[in-house]
Amino acid sequence: MANRHQEHDYVPAMGRDRLLPLYDPFTWLLGVPRIHRRLVELAAVEPGHRVLEIGCGTGNLVLRAQRMHPDAELVGVDPDPLALARARRKAERAGRPVRFDQGKAGELPYPDESMDRVLSAFMFHHLDDAEKRRALAEIRRVLRPGGQLHLVDIAGHHHGPFGHRMQRNEYLRDNAGDGIPERMRGAGLTDVRTGERGRLRTTFYRASR
Structure with missing residues (x-):
């Protein structure tokens, strides 16, 4: 991914570090908090569960999950130190x-079979095919038997102008059709399900270990 962005080997939340302050208001205007809430509802987190969000950015999803499930243990991971600093400040203030x-x-920094749930929101389409496969393999590794991955992203069967855009962009194209479920199965995840579709051309997915 280094060729995608000259500053980092990952994609910052708004594409560039200097735009990070715009991230939270931008996602709020798009209605992302409602999508986050629905993802947490679908995850069916139970008291005592250890829940990991990958690509947590400024922490909005994982903090919402903690508000909804204060008896669970919540962890967020992200490669961006600037976004993580904002997430930590939010958590401390709240x-x-x-x-x-x-x-x-x-390259998740967690032991095997250490998580009950893994959450991912609007991160997967930032990864190329090899990174998607590595991420799913790591998710399977850290999930406990019976644990679940709940993922929402720009994906699914879409037509019209946006569908043409997905075909032109290799990262979005990988998400089209059955791209995400096929990669989940290829990583050894089971009970793979494609669920609701909604705002922002989103699709919800679930898979189990």
Whole structure:
């Protein structure tokens, strides 16, 4: 991914570091908080569960999950130190005991079988095919038997102008059709399901270990 962005080997939340302050208001205007809430609802987190969000950015999803499930242990991981700094400040101001770690989805800094749920929102389409496969393999590794991945992203069967755009962009194209479920199965995940479709051309997915 280094060729995608000259400053980093990952994609910052708004594409460039200097635009990071715009990230939260931008996602709020797009209605992303409602999508986050729905993803957490679908994850069916239980008391005592250890829940990891990969690509947590400024922490909005994982902090919402902690508010909805204060009896669970919440962890967010992201490669961007600037976004993580903002996430930690938010958690501290809100008094939310969420842990934030620096790391990549394809190299998760957690032991085998250490998570009950893994969440991912609007991160997957930033990865190329090899990174998608590495990330899913790592997710399977850290999930406990019976654990689940809940993922939402720009994906699915879309037509018209946006569908043409997906075909032109290799990262979005990888998400089209059955691209995500096929990669989940290829990583050894089971009970793969394609769920609701909604705002922002989003599709919800679920898979289990």
